Amino acid sequence: MDQRLSKLSTRALLIQVILSTGESQTAAIDVIRERGEPIISEVVEAWRIGRISTLGEGEEVQVLIQVSEGQYEDLLTGSALTPSGEPKINRATRSLRKVLKRIVDLLDLKSPDMSKRIAAAEKLGLSQNEEYLPELRELVPKQSDKKVKAAFQEAVWISELKNGRIDEKISAVTSLGEVKSYPARDFIEALLKESREAKVERLDELEAVAEIALKKIDDHQKLVEVASTLVRGLSTGSVLLLVSYGLAITFGQMGVINMAHGEFIAIGGYTTYVVQNFFVGVFGVESAGFGWYFIAALPAAFVVSALCGAILEKGLIQFLYKRPLESLLATWGVSMVLQQVFRLWFGAANVAVASPEWLSGSYELAGISLSYNRISLIVFALIVVLVTWLLLAKTNWGLHVRATMQNRQMSSCLGVPSSRVNMLTFAFGSGLAGLAGAFLSQIGNVGPSMGQTYIVDSFMVVVVGGVGNLLGAALSSMGIGMLDQGLQPVLGPVMGKITVLFGIILFLQFKPGGLFAARSRSLDD
Amino acid sequence: MSGRNSLSSLAKPFDSRTEWVTFFLLAAFVIIFPILSQMGMISSFQVGVWGKYLCYAVLAMSLNILWGYTGLLCLGQCLFFALGGYAFGMYLMLMIGEDPVYKTALPDFMDFQGYKELPWHWKPFYNPFFAVFAVVAVPGVVAFIFGALAFRSRIKGVYFSILTQALTYAATLLFFRNEFTFGGNNGFTDFKFIFGADIREESTTLALFVASGILLLVVYWGLAWLLKTKFGKVQRAIRDSENRVRFSGYSSTHYKVFIFVLSAIIAGLAGALYVPQAGIINPEEMKPSKGLDIVVWVAVGGRGTKFGPVIGAILISLLKSWSTRAFPEYWLIILGLVFVFVVLFMPDGIVGLFEKAKAYLRARKGGESDSGSSNIPVEAK
Numbered sequence: 001m002d003q004r005l006s007k008l009s010t011r012a013l014l015i016q017v018i019l020s021t022g023e024s025q026t027a028a029i030d031v032i033r034e035r036g037e038p039i040i041s042e043v044v045e046a047w048r049i050g051r052i053s054t055l056g057e058g059e060e061v062q063v064l065i066q067v068s069e070g071q072y073e074d075l076l077t078g079s080a081l082t083p084s085g086e087p088k089i090n091r092a093t094r095s096l097r098k099v100l101k102r103i104v105d106l107l108d109l110k111s112p113d114m115s116k117r118i119a120a121a122e123k124l125g126l127s128q129n130e131e132y133l134p135e136l137r138e139l140v141p142k143q144s145d146k147k148v149k150a151a152f153q154e155a156v157w158i159s160e161l162k163n164g165r166i167d168e169k170i171s172a173v174t175s176l177g178e179v180k181s182y183p184a185r186d187f188i189e190a191l192l193k194e195s196r197e198a199k200v201e202r203l204d205e206l207e208a209v210a211e212i213a214l215k216k217i218d219d220h221q222k223l224v225e226v227a228s229t230l231v232r233g234l235s236t237g238s239v240l241l242l243v244s245y246g247l248a249i250t251f252g253q254m255g256v257i258n259m260a261h262g263e264f265i266a267i268g269g270y271t272t273y274v275v276q277n278f279f280v281g282v283f284g285v286e287s288a289g290f291g292w293y294f295i296a297a298l299p300a301a302f303v304v305s306a307l308c309g310a311i312l313e314k315g316l317i318q319f320l321y322k323r324p325l326e327s328l329l330a331t332w333g334v335s336m337v338l339q340q341v342f343r344l345w346f347g348a349a350n351v352a353v354a355s356p357e358w359l360s361g362s363y364e365l366a367g368i369s370l371s372y373n374r375i376s377l378i379v380f381a382l383i384v385v386l387v388t389w390l391l392l393a394k395t396n397w398g399l400h401v402r403a404t405m406q407n408r409q410m411s412s413c414l415g416v417p418s419s420r421v422n423m424l425t426f427a428f429g430s431g432l433a434g435l436a437g438a439f440l441s442q443i444g445n446v447g448p449s450m451g452q453t454y455i456v457d458s459f460m461v462v463v464v465g466g467v468g469n470l471l472g473a474a475l476s477s478m479g480i481g482m483l484d485q486g487l488q489p490v491l492g493p494v495m496g497k498i499t500v501l502f503g504i505i506l507f508l509q510f511k512p513g514g515l516f517a518a519r520s521r522s523l524d525d
Numbered sequence: 526m527s528g529r530n531s532l533s534s535l536a537k538p539f540d541s542r543t544e545w546v547t548f549f550l551l552a553a554f555v556i557i558f559p560i561l562s563q564m565g566m567i568s569s570f571q572v573g574v575w576g577k578y579l580c581y582a583v584l585a586m587s588l589n590i591l592w593g594y595t596g597l598l599c600l601g602q603c604l605f606f607a608l609g610g611y612a613f614g615m616y617l618m619l620m621i622g623e624d625p626v627y628k629t630a631l632p633d634f635m636d637f638q639g640y641k642e643l644p645w646h647w648k649p650f651y652n653p654f655f656a657v658f659a660v661v662a663v664p665g666v667v668a669f670i671f672g673a674l675a676f677r678s679r680i681k682g683v684y685f686s687i688l689t690q691a692l693t694y695a696a697t698l699l700f701f702r703n704e705f706t707f708g709g710n711n712g713f714t715d716f717k718f719i720f721g722a723d724i725r726e727e728s729t730t731l732a733l734f735v736a737s738g739i740l741l742l743v744v745y746w747g748l749a750w751l752l753k754t755k756f757g758k759v760q761r762a763i764r765d766s767e768n769r770v771r772f773s774g775y776s777s778t779h780y781k782v783f784i785f786v787l788s789a790i791i792a793g794l795a796g797a798l799y800v801p802q803a804g805i806i807n808p809e810e811m812k813p814s815k816g817l818d819i820v821v822w823v824a825v826g827g828r829g830t831k832f833g834p835v836i837g838a839i840l841i842s843l844l845k846s847w848s849t850r851a852f853p854e855y856w857l858i859i860l861g862l863v864f865v866f867v868v869l870f871m872p873d874g875i876v877g878l879f880e881k882a883k884a885y886l887r888a889r890k891g892g893e894s895d896s897g898s899s900n901i902p903v904e905a906k
Contacts (some may be wrong), residue, residue: 333864
């Protein structure tokens, strides 16, 4: 290969392809073949539709790409320019176009981006196009990354199912069974059907390996389905846990029926939105600093919601501890007020909260796709449970909380500052709701009525878990999440939810106190 | 109290002169309003609006016998209201007849969803008597099943409230489904005929108003009577101390189931009269927030009082319709603040305020400490 050519930039090479003919053109094409850069497909496409033109003559010639009507770019530098004369449209010959199309088709196979390379290999493999098989075969040993190599190998096997000799077919089926390739399943079946019709030689052998391979693939697929249902159940459960844990404290521990709980979730969501906008204002959208806004939003959401909770407790709820059903009414009023305030402040439409880059994307584990924000949701739910437990079980404040919740008067008599404990507990519960809102902003909408979506679910979780039992709330949210996700594939999302709700109503007939009923000798508890 | 006494109190359900006066004022309103409208002093539109308010008042009374007198806070009363409305709405839908667009006798939404034939459970609703029967039966049966299950396992207090809320939430989701054959989120609308009369005629509006008024008066009278009977005493005893009632040998479960079913039927009747006047019924009517609205009506008017729910429902509805026009941006805030205010400063509602004022005046006049024989619970859970 020409040493001089391989040192040129891809753009310069493309110019050489466009301007020269004969041998120097072929040489340039050979070099381009090995470069997987996206500019190649852009130029080839532009060339096809007549958007490549030349300006000037001889040594001074410039190659231009027409970006839009009257707008040109210099191909060599990529910078925009206004042509000083009338550019002459340049067109490729038919044979050249054929060669170039092939290069473009295989372009992504050589892309420096690994995920692009994998996607291209998969696509070419699934197309089972005979033409690309030699190229794919050739590229397999060249791949240094294990994952990429596996993808290329799989593509070769799938292509061989159609294009290989019979011994290649048999070995491909066996290997595909070994790697449990789900996309290959339909192709194996098609191959089997075709071979039976054509009565090919070594049919018995092929049938035997195909059966084994199909079974392996199916078994694996079932496993993957169960596992991903579990994962989805876990993450739905974590959402439920996050939205209901604050309620498990304000309602379960304190006995306040806080219908404005959902609005505290919304406050968390809106705080995240405000923090995001602040980061955009200070750092700009593209900067690295913006990616960290979510880290700042979490404590902010907690603090803002907790403050609102403290204000609500001092202003309203402290007068209603003896009248739990009336706290329901008053907080319902508060919830209406807050919803309208959100509407006036942020508009009636949902606001856009962007996911930071490190939270978007997903991780693939043995065929199960785990998106990062789901994983972080599960981890975060665990942290919330743990921290709450530590706070309540291991700190002095936690001791005061538990004492006050068991018997307000008695603990007050024993010197526990019960009114402050009440306020702090309520603020803590509300703060947890705010945290939940911050997280929900990553997976759902932030809008004035976002809280209403979760309020019935949250109460259900707390009641099923057993009022006053935090562990019960954690378990019941996981259980309800699993049940919900388990039923969804069978019944569809809405019917699944309806079934779960009726299931909960029935469940409470048999265990009216929830999973972990509070034991008490008092008649009226 | 013997059986004959119970019956004799059917003729005289009210205790004090104030209660009689209140009842007659209510009756006078129901009678005079249509007369004024006939004389052209009140528009037909106003008659329609007030007819709906009367239905709301009945709905509020149905919740009051549960919450105010039995201590069961039901957050799903809107479900029974909507079920009654849907049952009667089915009849109204079938009375529309052939529509100009699809040229079939099926309701529009069924044509739209590709139904060729009326589903079996719709067929009996051609008969208006069956529809009226369903208005009573459907909410009654749902309430019976739910109530029997819930009260048998002694679900009470907050748990009961939250379960009823879950019930109405689940039902809302169900009715939003198109396959449920009740029109999905559009529900029923565009009614044309009721019992052979054109539903948009002024006379029909007036008749519906009178029917709502009669329902209100009958329910008002009937519930007042029920309170005077032994049954009503047990009912209030359950509210004040259920365990003592049970220890005295009464099955509080049976009482509670009966009251729950009765209340659901009354709510269903109110819903059935509401739908032809509102001209529409859809799943919005059974959303959990509607159930809370009813609770607020009762609380604002004064729970555990005979007149409270009526005045609460009407006043809040008036406030809502006024403030949505005058302050479209702020009416939710106004309503919300009213609830907070009422809960904090008027725990016995408007009627309670009135009683307090009366007691204060009497104390100033006579100097004697008469607390009055109010029906307001001292501390209801």
